[in-house]
Amino acid sequence: xxxxxxxxxxxxxxxxxxxxxxxxxxxxxxxxxxxxxxxxxxxxxxxxxxxxxxxxxxxxxxxxxxxxxxxxxxxxxxxxxxxxxxxxxxxxxxxxxxxxxxxxxxxxxxxxxxxxxxxxxxxxxxxxxxxxxxxxxxxxxxxxxxxxxxxxxxxxxxxxxxxxxxxxxxxxxxxxxxxxxxxxxxxxxxxxxxxxxxxxxxxxxxxxxxxxxxxxxxxxxxxxxxxxxxxxxxxxxxxxxxxxxxxxxxxxxxxxxxxxxxxxxxxxxxxxxxxxxxxxxxxxxxxxxxxxxxxxxxxxxxxxxxxxxxxxxxxxxxxxxxxxxxx
Amino acid sequence: xxxxxxxxxxxxxxxxxxxxxxxxxxxxxxxxxxxxxxxxxxxxxxxxxxxxxxxxxxxxxxxxxxxxxxxxxxxxxxxxxxxxxxxxxxxxxxxxxxxxxxxxxxxxxxxxxxxxxxxxxxxxxxxxxxxxxxxxxxxxxxxxxxxxxxxxxxxxxxxxxxxxxxxxxxxxxxxxxxxxxxxxxxxxxxxxxxxxxxxxxxxxxxxxxxxxxxxxxxxxxxxxxxxxxxxxxxxxxxxxxxxxxxxxxxxxxxxxxxxxxxxxxxxxxxxxxxxxxxxxxxxxxxxxxxxxxxxxxxxxxxxxxxxx
Numbered sequence: 001x002x003x004x005x006x007x008x009x010x011x012x013x014x015x016x017x018x019x020x021x022x023x024x025x026x027x028x029x030x031x032x033x034x035x036x037x038x039x040x041x042x043x044x045x046x047x048x049x050x051x052x053x054x055x056x057x058x059x060x061x062x063x064x065x066x067x068x069x070x071x072x073x074x075x076x077x078x079x080x081x082x083x084x085x086x087x088x089x090x091x092x093x094x095x096x097x098x099x100x101x102x103x104x105x106x107x108x109x110x111x112x113x114x115x116x117x118x119x120x121x122x123x124x125x126x127x128x129x130x131x132x133x134x135x136x137x138x139x140x141x142x143x144x145x146x147x148x149x150x151x152x153x154x155x156x157x158x159x160x161x162x163x164x165x166x167x168x169x170x171x172x173x174x175x176x177x178x179x180x181x182x183x184x185x186x187x188x189x190x191x192x193x194x195x196x197x198x199x200x201x202x203x204x205x206x207x208x209x210x211x212x213x214x215x216x217x218x219x220x221x222x223x224x225x226x227x228x229x230x231x232x233x234x235x236x237x238x239x240x241x242x243x244x245x246x247x248x249x250x251x252x253x254x255x256x257x258x259x260x261x262x263x264x265x266x267x268x269x270x271x272x273x274x275x276x277x278x279x280x281x282x283x284x285x286x287x288x289x290x291x292x293x294x295x296x297x298x299x300x301x302x303x304x305x306x307x308x309x310x311x312x313x314x315x316x317x318x319x320x321x322x323x324x325x326x327x
Numbered sequence: 328x329x330x331x332x333x334x335x336x337x338x339x340x341x342x343x344x345x346x347x348x349x350x351x352x353x354x355x356x357x358x359x360x361x362x363x364x365x366x367x368x369x370x371x372x373x374x375x376x377x378x379x380x381x382x383x384x385x386x387x388x389x390x391x392x393x394x395x396x397x398x399x400x401x402x403x404x405x406x407x408x409x410x411x412x413x414x415x416x417x418x419x420x421x422x423x424x425x426x427x428x429x430x431x432x433x434x435x436x437x438x439x440x441x442x443x444x445x446x447x448x449x450x451x452x453x454x455x456x457x458x459x460x461x462x463x464x465x466x467x468x469x470x471x472x473x474x475x476x477x478x479x480x481x482x483x484x485x486x487x488x489x490x491x492x493x494x495x496x497x498x499x500x501x502x503x504x505x506x507x508x509x510x511x512x513x514x515x516x517x518x519x520x521x522x523x524x525x526x527x528x529x530x531x532x533x534x535x536x537x538x539x540x541x542x543x544x545x546x547x548x549x550x551x552x553x554x555x556x557x558x559x560x561x562x563x564x565x566x567x568x569x570x571x572x573x574x575x576x577x578x579x580x581x582x583x584x585x586x587x588x589x590x591x592x593x594x595x596x597x598x599x600x601x602x603x604x605x606x607x608x609x610x611x612x613x614x615x616x617x618x619x620x621x622x623x624x625x626x627x628x629x630x631x632x633x634x635x
Binding site for chain 1: 383388389402467480481508571588621629
């Protein structure tokens with residue numbers, strides 16, 4: 001036993017059978033020293049070239065005139081940024097993104113907590129229910145967007161047909177806020193179950209004796225949920241909120257596909273940009289208007305927004321759930 | 328009922344059948360006990376049933392639309408039954424001028440290569456970070472984790488320029504190369520191997536005179552199998568469903584499935600049976616996979632839930 005826990009090098013020196021002279025030992029020493037670096041090298045090389053370098057280079061592109069055809073132009077300082085910030089469409093895309101993000105995240109989080117609480121029971125065929133909840137996760141956002149665009153059709157869409165059959169007016173889904181609801185629904189469809197499972201994992205980590213103690217104190221199921229489950233779940237909730245913030249502010253696929261490829265502004269976020277998100281705007285400026293410099297500037301502004309809202313979220317979530325109960 | 332279901336449930340939430348320690352979730356084992364009063368009532372089943380109906384409905388809806396002709400779609404009747412035309416829609420999607428088969432092949436190539444590569448390189452790096460001591464390990468690992476929070480879209484313009492330099496625009500390699508490694512993968516494998524691979528096993532191999540790479544291949548890799556399988560699934564789903572970058576760098580004619588779908592939609596917008604069948608068919612491979620490995624995917628997500 002002692003030989004197995006001893007460091008590898010002295011152990012092999014103590015066994016003369018095993019070493020084929022000085023060369024072999026040097027080799028083993030080198031193996032020991034260099035291997036860690038060799039093993040992380042492929043990751044860092046590939047990540048450096050295709051992940052990190054582009055991130056840094058964006059800053060360079062953003063301060064230059066840079067077009068798809070002409071390539072790098074003059075240094076323009078912060079002109080790209082001021083030009084973008086001066087465009088009404090940019091601010092509209094910021095508004096749309098935040099609006100879609102809020103409509104998506106809040107109901108999604110509430111539904112996910114609710115579903116997680118339902119799954120956190122002694123269920124028959126528990127695996128089946130969990131898999132069923134996760135089912136939408138394997139559908140590509142593009143496929144989801146195509147299907148939901150059909151459901152949310154202005155005329156003859158299933159949802160409007162149902163509304164009309166119960167005597168309500170159909171909704172024009174390509175409007176300002178109605179399109180945000182439609183797109184948020186697509187996002188929620190794909191991610192609610194996923195987040196429910198993450199929250200479920202958090203719930204199962206809560207010590208069950210806390211519930212026993214609460215029961216002895218006379219707390220009912222509801223009271224237990226709000227006074228034990230939610231406060232104890234705080235770290236997981238923060239995690240879910242932050243990851244959905246990062247994802248939610250980058251919405252592209254759904255906005256690009258909504259409204260179809262025909263007329264009516266499908267593909268560019270609506271005829272008046274009713275559902276143009278920041279990322280969609282980034283794509284449009286870069287690859288439709290061929291202005292990569294400005295596109296890079298939008299990427300930086302998006303990043304700033306994500307950091308800002310992420311930080312805001314973090315503090316709000318901490319406040320709210322810490323007032324719910326003590327750890 | 329309770330005894331078997333407890334075994335079923337526990338086996339389900341502990342994701343590491345091969346490893347000594349239950350990897351990501353040692354806390355669960357200690358704290359989980361199924362007290363009375365937490366047994367699900369009919370209301371719970373009703374709620375979950377409704378959730379599953381909502382989850383499955385869009386898939387069913389695309390079958391419904393695909394199985395009729397456009398005429399039925401352009402009516403205000405509510406049709407929820409399957410019609411006679413599904414096979415016709417499928418053959419139209421698979422017909423030559425849409426390149427659907429080529430796109431499927433492209434998706435398979437991209438997803439398979441990136442998943443394999445992510446698993447291999449992440450396990451290598453994870454083994455190094457978790458078990459080998461070297462100067463700068465901590466700083467490098469922190470750098471990896473920090474980049475996980477940066478949106479990939481921030482680098483999309485330079486990446487596009489880089490692919491232009493490499494003359495790879497429109498080439499499938501342009502999608503594969505940036506996907507070969509992920510920071511998440513390294514983080515995931517490091518976390519797993521820290522607890523899932525006992526130090527004694529490595530020391531034993533070293534004492535037996537195994538070189539470092541042999542130790543990796545024969546000790547670390549087998550121990551990492553459960554986490555590696557989950558990483559493979561995640562990466563596979565992720566690259567199968569990825570749209571933005573492939574759309575920017577590939578053209579409609581030589582795209583992955585999401586790119587082909589968007590081409591389908593912009594060309595045949597009013598042909599709902601065609602595009603909804605396309606949407607369904609593009610998801611079908613993952614749906615089939617999900618039937619077989621959904622359980623692993625579920626436990627993977629639950630194991631990956633960070634405590635904040």
